[in-house]
Amino acid sequence: xxxxxxxxxxxxxxxxxxxxxxxxxxxxxxxxxxxxxxxxxxxxxxxxxxxxxxxxxxxxxxxxxxxxxx
Numbered sequence: 001x002x003x004x005x006x007x008x009x010x011x012x013x014x015x016x017x018x019x020x021x022x023x024x025x026x027x028x029x030x031x032x033x034x035x036x037x038x039x040x041x042x043x044x045x046x047x048x049x050x051x052x053x054x055x056x057x058x059x060x061x062x063x064x065x066x067x068x069x070x
Contacts (some may be wrong), residue, residue, distance in 0.1 A: 002058030003050055026052035 003026065010024035033046030 002055035003052055005058070006052045006054035009054070022053055024052070026050040026055075 006023045013020035030048035
């Protein structure tokens with residue numbers, strides 16, 4: 001959700017601005033798809049997470065809301 005919000009905010013900011021890069025730029029964490037051949041069937045595993053500033057802020061806000069609700 002934070003990534004979508006960050007991209008939406010980036011649409012309204014100037015193209016070459018630092019603020020746009022702050023909201024739109026993300027870091028990719030994870031590992032590329034790997035295939036395991038077991039003769040009878042194949043398994044492909046892979047996982048990527050794109051993290052940007054709004055994702056981190058969103059996680060913090062949700063954590064604070066959960067503390068407040070409990």
